[in-house]
Amino acid sequence: xxxxxxxxxxxxxxxxxxxxxxxxxxxxxxxxxxxxxxxxxxxxxxxxxxxxxxxxxxxxxxxxxxxxxxxxxxxxxxxxxxxxxxxxxxxxxxxxxxxxxxxxxxxxxxxxxxxxxxxxxxxxxxxxxxxxxxxxxxxxxxxxxxxxxxxxxxxxxxxxxxxxxxxxxxxxxxxxxxxxxxxxxxxxxxxxxxxxxxxxxxxxxxxxxxxxxxxxxxxxxxxxxxxxxxxxxxxxxxxxxxxxxxxxxxxxxxxxxxxxxxxxxxxxxxxxxxxxxxxxxxxxxxxxxxxxxxxxxxxxxxxxxxxxxxxxxxxxxxxxxxxxxxxxxxxxxxxxxxxxxxxxxxxxxxxxxxxxxxxxxxxxxxxxxxxxxxxxxxxxxxxxxxx
Amino acid sequence: xxxxxxxxxxxxxxxxxxxxxxxxxxxxxxxxxxxxxxxxxxxxxxxxxxxxxxxxxxxxxxxxxxxxxxxxxxxxxxxxxxxxxxxxxxxxxxxxxxxxxxxxxxxxxxxxxxxxxxxxxxxxxxxxxxxxxxxxxxxxxxxxxxxxxxxxxxxxxxxxxxxxxxxxxxxxxxxxxxxxxxxxxxxxxxxxxxxxxxxxxxxxxxxxxxxxxxxxxxxxxxxxxxxxxxxxxxxxxxxxxxxxxxxxxxxxxxxxxxxxxxxxxxxxxxxxxxxxxxxxxxxxxxxxxxxxxxxxxxxxxxxxxxxxxxxxxxxxxxxxxxxxxxxxxxxxxxxxxxxxxxxxxxxxxxxx
Numbered sequence: 117x118x119x120x121x122x123x124x125x126x127x128x129x130x131x132x133x134x135x136x137x138x139x140x141x142x143x144x145x146x147x148x149x150x151x152x153x154x155x156x157x158x159x160x161x162x163x164x165x166x167x168x169x170x171x172x173x174x175x176x177x178x179x180x181x182x183x184x185x186x187x188x189x190x191x192x193x194x195x196x197x198x199x200x201x202x203x204x205x206x207x208x209x210x211x212x213x214x215x216x217x218x219x220x221x222x223x224x225x226x227x228x229x230x231x232x233x234x235x236x237x238x239x240x241x242x243x244x245x246x247x248x249x250x251x252x253x254x255x256x257x258x259x260x261x262x263x264x265x266x267x268x269x270x271x272x273x274x275x276x277x278x279x280x281x282x283x284x285x286x287x288x289x290x291x292x293x294x295x296x297x298x299x300x301x302x303x304x305x306x307x308x309x310x311x312x313x314x315x316x317x318x319x320x321x322x323x324x325x326x327x328x329x330x331x332x333x334x335x336x337x338x339x340x341x342x343x344x345x346x347x348x349x350x351x352x353x354x355x356x357x358x359x360x361x362x363x364x365x366x367x368x369x370x371x372x373x374x375x376x377x378x379x380x381x382x383x384x385x386x387x388x389x390x391x392x393x394x395x396x397x398x399x400x401x402x403x404x405x406x407x408x409x410x411x412x413x414x415x416x417x418x419x420x421x422x423x424x425x426x427x428x429x430x431x432x433x434x435x436x437x438x439x440x441x442x443x444x445x446x447x448x449x450x451x452x453x454x455x456x457x458x459x460x461x462x463x464x465x466x467x468x469x470x471x472x473x474x475x476x477x478x479x480x481x482x483x484x485x486x487x488x489x490x491x492x493x494x495x496x497x498x499x500x501x502x503x
Numbered sequence: 504x505x506x507x508x509x510x511x512x513x514x515x516x517x518x519x520x521x522x523x524x525x526x527x528x529x530x531x532x533x534x535x536x537x538x539x540x541x542x543x544x545x546x547x548x549x550x551x552x553x554x555x556x557x558x559x560x561x562x563x564x565x566x567x568x569x570x571x572x573x574x575x576x577x578x579x580x581x582x583x584x585x586x587x588x589x590x591x592x593x594x595x596x597x598x599x600x601x602x603x604x605x606x607x608x609x610x611x612x613x614x615x616x617x618x619x620x621x622x623x624x625x626x627x628x629x630x631x632x633x634x635x636x637x638x639x640x641x642x643x644x645x646x647x648x649x650x651x652x653x654x655x656x657x658x659x660x661x662x663x664x665x666x667x668x669x670x671x672x673x674x675x676x677x678x679x680x681x682x683x684x685x686x687x688x689x690x691x692x693x694x695x696x697x698x699x700x701x702x703x704x705x706x707x708x709x710x711x712x713x714x715x716x717x718x719x720x721x722x723x724x725x726x727x728x729x730x731x732x733x734x735x736x737x738x739x740x741x742x743x744x745x746x747x748x749x750x751x752x753x754x755x756x757x758x759x760x761x762x763x764x765x766x767x768x769x770x771x772x773x774x775x776x777x778x779x780x781x782x783x784x785x786x787x788x789x790x791x792x793x794x795x796x797x798x799x800x801x802x803x804x805x806x807x808x809x810x811x812x813x814x815x816x817x818x819x820x821x822x823x824x825x826x827x828x829x830x831x832x833x834x835x836x837x838x839x840x841x842x843x844x845x846x847x848x849x850x851x852x853x854x855x
Contacts, residue, residue, distance in 0.1 A: 118604060140631065176631070177627065177628065178557065178624070178628035179586055179587070179841070182845055183628070183630045185741050191743050193740065194740055195846065199586035200584050201565055211598075214602055217602040217604075219602070220601055240564050353581075355579040357580075361577055
């Protein structure tokens with residue numbers, strides 16, 4: 117019953133610490149205009165706008181979509197705002213796809229953004245909540261103990277995280293939009309960087325970025341008329357579980373496992389390492405690559421780090437399953453947009469539009485995002501083929 | 504579009520201050536009630552869950568995350584959240600049912616405005632460069648809107664008081680209402696102005712609370728064997744944020760949404776309009792082309808109790824329950840967001 121839908125346009129801003137040259141509206145519009153140009157369309161061709169971002173406290177603007185209506189050419193049209201914590205960029209893309217897959221709309225624009233320089237995201241993430249113990253630690257402090265537990269269980273070598281930090285920065289050096297440009301980075305440099313949250317060093321953590329990402333999603337008929345290759349949405353799934361409950365598996369959360377199984381079943385993926393050509397996965401801290409390799413079924417439990425260490429996930433080492441060829445979240449992290457960037461970069465790979473970080477001949481790719489206490493997941497599989 | 508059934512709806516009482524009750528404690532009672540109405544046990548028994556809330560009300564980033572604790576989401580569920588009134592969560596779920604990826608959905612909205620000063624908090628949803636620094640609050644904006652309508656002669660202060668008198672009177676029959684009474688227009692007009700030309704009673708109260716709803720395909724409703732109301736049309740639209748660019752006496756986005764949802768395709772027995780200020784009910788009635796034969800806000804509307812982020816979904820629930828109880832055959836529900844009715848959602852409901 118669901119209608120076919122495809123990404124026909126992708127637009128991103130350059131990611132950087134502070135976009136002092138643009139307002140929030142200017143930054144969001146920049147990504148949107150880039151997506152429209154990529155799709156060969158104008159504002160009048162868009163039926164609805166679906167917008168996503170992480171907590172409003174990051175910019176101090178409540179429901180900023182109300183104010184962004186004019187900048188996004190949305191007057192008289194439907195606009196919907198999604199917020200599912202760190203997974204929001206991915207969730208927004210999925211909700212946006214639903215507008216088309218339902219058959220209710222023909223072509224929509226979706227945008228995600230964060231202008232983190234407007235505030236301090238680390239503290240906006242850990243402000244005291246009424247009736248709850250105060251965790252004054254930011255995201256790194258929250259995830260570090262979970263990573264230590266992964267290292268204990270898997271007997272992973274201490275430098276698996278360092279390897280990811282280097283690999284993703286070398287990828288990012290091939291992506292002119294990436295925030296961190298560190299083409300000369302070495303294992304030693306990462307190892308010598310200050311320890312922030314044991315075992316995470318400064319260079320094993322994502323930056324704080326300003327930026328926006330946009331996509332145009334169209335139905336089958338309109339996608340066929342698109343000037344560039346469409347990326348067909350072959351599957352999309354979301355899962356949520358509570359932050360805490362008795363017996364919760366936090367290293368390898370069930371919500372991620374279930375979400376991956378769901379999206380693979382829709383897309384006909386039986387062996388993700390073989391059937392996918394690359395993946396853009398939300399890895400804000402280095403160790404989450406081996407952990408998610410296992411959670412997403414690319415490696416057996418306890419063996420994710422072996423894949424990382426072998427170079428299988430590295431584009432520059434010619435690995436068979438490159439993860440985050442764009443440089444990933446470790447290179448650019450405008451939080452509310454980071455999930456959508458994963459989804460959009462997956463689309464760019466299968467469209468053959470990824471430039472210097474293109475994976476040769478990529479046909480099928482995974483986009484992944486997670487959020488909250490690793491409890492909210494959104495994923496999609498896109499392909500150059502309709503079925 | 505396929506028909507979608509509303510099979511259950513529950514709302515908490517609108518209370519000025521829910522005290523130490525947290526999100527879960529606000530949400531749990533309404534969830535338990537809709538599960539009971541539907542004859543199911545938990546969110547595990549529906550295909551999709553979606554909620555609406557606003558972090559800034561509670562003053563906490565990720566306020567909605569705590570809401571997940573009310574759902575029993577173990578094993579994990581398919582779930583999403585809009586930083587909007589839960590009426591838009593209903594829209595997202597309605598799309599999922601249209602595309603065939605869900606047969607049933609649980610929706611809920613909650614708001615706890617008591618920890619802050621709501622009008623001032625909402626002033627921070629304005630353009631952050633040109634408007635928010637002025638700290639224009641929601642009441643001041645609404646007052647400007649009422650003033651333009653009074654000055655043009657389109658309405659009188661008595662017209663506004665009539666809306667309030669009828670709301671408060673209707674609320675006498677609504678156990679969830681916060682403000683109720685049988686004042687006359689003359690009584691109300693004797694009161695002093697608050698933010699001129701608005702009197703305090705022209706403004707909705709501030710309330711804490713929650714509401715929940717279950718929707719599904721017609722086939723699923725028949726399988727569950729529960730009575731239901733049918734969503735025949737639903738549409739939402741937004742218009743410019745720049746107040747100076749708008750004719751404030753009209754709601755253009757409501758007009759477009761009303762047409763797209765098919766309001767005029769039949770008689771409207773009952774309408775629940777989300778008008779936080781008395782004069783806005785007059786604007787909305789005009790925008791939707793509703794006549795004097797339509798009963799407007801039989802619940803008392805939001806002038807009798809306004810749980811931000813839940814009130815829009817509650818308007819839809821109020822109309823649905825009236826249809827389910829056989830009190831109406833066809834009705835219209837409206838939800839709004841933003842200053843001076845910037846964004847609006849219209850739902851047309853019918854009896855089976």
